[in-house]
Structure formats: structure tokens, C-alpha cells
Amino acid sequence: xxxxxxIAEQSEIIRKGLVQITGNLNLFDNIHEISCSSKLKTSxxxxxxxxLVINPALIDPEMQQWLAGYRDRKNGxxxxxxxxxxxxxxxxxxxxxxxxxxxxxxxxxxxxxxIDDELKGLFDEVIQVGDTGLKIKGKIxxxxxxxxxxxxxxxxxxxxxxxxxxxxLLAKGLSNKEISEELFISPHTVITHRKNITRKLNxxxxxxxxxxxxxxxxVNVDELHDDKNINK
Amino acid sequence: xxxxxxxxxxxxxxxxxGDKRALVLFPRFGIELGFGDRSVEDICKxxxxxxxxFLLMVNTFLNPDYFPDKQLKRVDVDMxxxxxxxxxxxxxxxxxxxxxxxxxxxxxxxxxxxxxxxxKFFDQYIDEVRDHLAYEDExxxxxxxxxxxYGKSRLPLERIDYSVDVFEERHDNxxxxxxxxxxxxxxxxxxxxxxxxxxxxLNELIDFEEDLINHARIEDKVLIPVVRQLEKQVR
Numbered sequence: 001x002x003x004x005x006x007i008a009e010q011s012e013i014i015r016k017g018l019v020q021i022t023g024n025l026n027l028f029d030n031i032h033e034i035s036c037s038s039k040l041k042t043s044x045x046x047x048x049x050x051x052l053v054i055n056p057a058l059i060d061p062e063m064q065q066w067l068a069g070y071r072d073r074k075n076g077x078x079x080x081x082x083x084x085x086x087x088x089x090x091x092x093x094x095x096x097x098x099x100x101x102x103x104x105x106x107x108x109x110x111x112x113x114x115i116d117d118e119l120k121g122l123f124d125e126v127i128q129v130g131d132t133g134l135k136i137k138g139k140i141x142x143x144x145x146x147x148x149x150x151x152x153x154x155x156x157x158x159x160x161x162x163x164x165x166x167x168x169l170l171a172k173g174l175s176n177k178e179i180s181e182e183l184f185i186s187p188h189t190v191i192t193h194r195k196n197i198t199r200k201l202n203x204x205x206x207x208x209x210x211x212x213x214x215x216x217x218x219v220n221v222d223e224l225h226d227d228k229n230i231n232k
Numbered sequence: 233x234x235x236x237x238x239x240x241x242x243x244x245x246x247x248x249x250g251d252k253r254a255l256v257l258f259p260r261f262g263i264e265l266g267f268g269d270r271s272v273e274d275i276c277k278x279x280x281x282x283x284x285x286f287l288l289m290v291n292t293f294l295n296p297d298y299f300p301d302k303q304l305k306r307v308d309v310d311m312x313x314x315x316x317x318x319x320x321x322x323x324x325x326x327x328x329x330x331x332x333x334x335x336x337x338x339x340x341x342x343x344x345x346x347x348x349x350x351x352k353f354f355d356q357y358i359d360e361v362r363d364h365l366a367y368e369d370e371x372x373x374x375x376x377x378x379x380x381x382y383g384k385s386r387l388p389l390e391r392i393d394y395s396v397d398v399f400e401e402r403h404d405n406x407x408x409x410x411x412x413x414x415x416x417x418x419x420x421x422x423x424x425x426x427x428x429x430x431x432x433x434l435n436e437l438i439d440f441e442e443d444l445i446n447h448a449r450i451e452d453k454v455l456i457p458v459v460r461q462l463e464k465q466v467r
Contacts, residue, residue: 215346
């Protein structure tokens with residue numbers, strides 16, 4: 001597994017210290033550092049780190065919003081701008097440059113003083129300057145093993161592109177096992193996707209999902225496998 | 233009137249005023265509308281309906297919290313099955329065809345590629361309901377009638393490999409697809425200039441769903457315990 005961490009901190013002592021400590025953890029293959037917020041957006045887009053450790057002082061309101069949006073997109077729970085035209089899960093041309101590869105992304109704050117209340121929701125973990133190396137290791141480890149935090153508390157019931165893939169294949173009459181083979185994911189993951197789909201849409205039956213898929217252009221009527229889709 | 237228990241002294245018309253869902257129950261007992269100010273007791277006497285049984289059915293149907301513990305011992309299984317079969321006929325001959333005609337109107341009026349699939353989904357659901365009802369009418373109820381006949385006359389009982397436990401296990405939820413259908417029409421089916429047609433369809437689906445839930449409650453709270461009692465005596 002190729003893991004990347006990005007450390008954003010103005011103080012050289014603290015930044016170098018964090019690079020040293022995270023280097024000793026043997027958790028990351030790539031460790032990058034930046035010292036000011038002006039490079040933050042380009043670094044994130046270019047490096048796609050799994051973890052960002054950042055000093056909250058680098059985050060102004062505009063950056064806060066951008067980071068929250070970036071994190072939601074990375075974690076597959078957000079939508080792209082207000083553009084509806086990229087509904088089709090397998091059509092990447094539409095999304096062009098804006099496409100960010102899904103994968104969990106987590107943010108930790110490195111703090112010297114108190115943290116602003118408004119910012120708290122942005123972080124998955126808070127590292128104190130006084131923390132020991134061991135404690136920091138524990139925090140990063142637990143952050144990586146936890147499911148990604150839901151990010152901004154916006155209740156978003158639209159399907160992620162992966163969930164749309166699952167709906168499309170279900171509509172074509174594929175079984176869970178066939179879907180897992182088609183998408184190169186485990187059957188267990190297929191089941192998790194299906195649970196999430198049902199929870200988001202409040203549609204439990206496959207037949208109901210097929211209707212939903214047609215309404216939303218996830219699948220074309222002529223793609224349906226005619227007899228198979230009658231099965232449960 | 234939710235929560236109010238219906239008694240023999242009440243007027244039939246007052247029951248309807250309080251809860252219009254009671255209307256569908258009358259035909260199942262052979263009660264026709266136009267009954268003036270007659271009380272429940274009067275009508276039952278006139279038509280030869282068992283008053284206690286009538287009250288048990290009405291109260292269980294109208295009131296989710298009604299639990300007829302004491303009265304269960306006196307329930308006659310044949311009477312109960314007679315009632316349930318009447319209810320099934322009402323679904324098959326009245327409710328489902330009406331729903332089908334509404335879906336059909338919707339399909340003809342709305343021009344959208346998903347509408348065909350919606351109809352298919354509905355047909356599939358109706359088949360499920362029919363199977364469910366047919367299973368009860370053809371397999372579960374005849375068994376229950378035999379158990380009851382044995383209890384009454386000690387006629388020799390053939391070997392049976394069925395029990396109310398099987399019935400209970402198979403008594404699956406047939407409302408799930410209905411709820412999907414409602415959701416699709418409320419939340420996801422795009423506006424298609426259908427206005428009142430869709431509202432009428434939704435109202436009917438919601439009524440049907442509620443009717444099925446109330447019906448299932450009678451089977452779960454009355455039929456299953458009563459038959460289980462009988463089984464204990466027989467086996």
C-alpha cells in the first residue's frame with residue numbers, strides 16, 4: 001500500500017519534527033512538507049495524500065470551505081459543484097480535470113494553542129505540540145483505521161459514482177457476486193454499497209432500484225436484461 | 233376516534249364517522265350500507281353475525297394497540313377463516329383491479345421511458361400479493377380448517393406435515409415493494425404533467441398499504457394464537 005502524508009506547518013522546528021516522527025512510524029511511503037498555505041491547494045491536488053496534518057492558522061474561511069469540499073469529494077460523499085451533467089458513472093470525460101480519485105482522505109490539526117470552534121468539524125484528529133511520538137503514532141493509526149468522518153454535516157442522499165455502478169449492474173440483472181467480479185471489489189463491499197443505497201434512497205427492492213436507475217439515466221431501458229430483472 | 237374501543241351499543245354510522253376505514257369491513261360480514269341508526273348489536277342480531285366476533289375484528293382492524301387476550305379462547309376458527317377469505321376476495325376483486333386501472337391511466341398519460349418499468353414493477357408486486365393470498369387460501373387455511381374440524385368432531389385426522397409455525401414463518405411482509413412504489417412516485421419520478429392522477433394513485437397505494445397492515449395484524453394477533461391453541465389440544 002502506497003501511503004502519502006502532507007505536513008503543512010509554518011514553524012520549521014515543528015515541521016521538521018513531524019517529518020521525523022512520521023518517518024519513524026513506517027506508515028507512509030511519501031512524506032511531503034509545505035510551509036505556507038499558498039501551495040496547499042496545488043500540493044493536495046498533485047500529491048493526493050491520504051493524510052494532511054495542518055496548522056489551523058493556515059486555514060482561512062475560504063480555505064476551510066475548499067478543504068471541506070475537497071475532503072467530501074475524496075471520500076465520495078459530495079457532488080461536483082452544481083453540475084448535474086456528470087451523472088453517468090462510467091463517463092469520465094464529463095468530469096474532466098475536476099475528477100479527484102476517490103479514496104479516504106483525513107485531516108489532522110497540529111496545534112500550539114486553542115483551536116477555533118468553527119474549525120473543529122474539519123479535523124479527524126488533533127495533535128498537540130506536547131504529544132509524544134508514541135501518542136502521535138496512536139492518533140494517526142486510529143485515524144487511518146476509522147471510517148472517514150462524514151465531513152460537513154450536510155445530509156447528502158445522492159449516490160456516489162461507485163454506488164451508481166452497483167445500481168447499474170443490479171439493473172442489468174447481475175448478482176452480488178457478479179458485481180464484485182465486475183468492479184474488482186469484495187462481495188462484502190457490494191453488500192455494504194447496497195445497504196448504503198437502500199438507506200439513501202429508501203428503496204429496498206431491486207425492481208424499485210431499476211425504476212430509479214432509469215429515471216436518473218444510470219441505465220438505459222435497452223440495457224436491461226429483460227427476464228433477469230424480474231428476479232428478486 | 234383512534235384508540236376508542238367499539239362496543240355493541242354504538243351506532244354503525246358513528247363507527248364510520250369516527251374512522252372511515254371501517255367501511256371496508258362491512259361487506260365482509262354481509263352488512264350493506266343504508267343501515268340508518270341501527271346499533272352494532274341490532275345489525276348483528278338481524279344478520280346472524282356473532283357480535284363478539286364482529287367487535288373483535290373491528291377493534292383489531294382499527295386499533296393497532298388493541299390486544300384481545302381474553303377473547304381469543306372463544307374465537308371460532310371457521311368464522312375467522314371465513315372473514316379472512318372475504319377480505320382476500322375484496323383485495324383480489326376490488327382493490328387490485330382498481331389500482332391496476334390507475335396505474336394503467338398513469339402509464340397512458342405519462343410519456344417517460346421509466347413508466348414501462350414502473351408498470352412492470354407494479355405487476356410484479358401484484359403477482360407477489362396474489363401468490364401470498366393464494367398460499368393462504370389454498371394451503372394454510374385448509375389445514376387450519378382440518379385442525380378445527382378435528383377439535384369439534386374428533387374426525388380422524390390424516391397425517392399432517394404442516395403447522396402454524398410454518399405459516400408464521402412464511403407470513404412475510406408484502407408491503408415492502410408498496411413502500412418503494414410510493415417513494416418512487418413521491419420523490420423520484422420526474423414531474424410529468426400528471427398532477428391529480430399521480431395523487432389519486434398515491435392515495436390509493438397508501439390506503440391499500442394501510443389496509444394490508446391492518447389485515448396482517450388480524451392474522452398475527454388473532455389467527456396465529458388461536459390456531460396454536462388448537463394445535464396444542466390436537467397434538
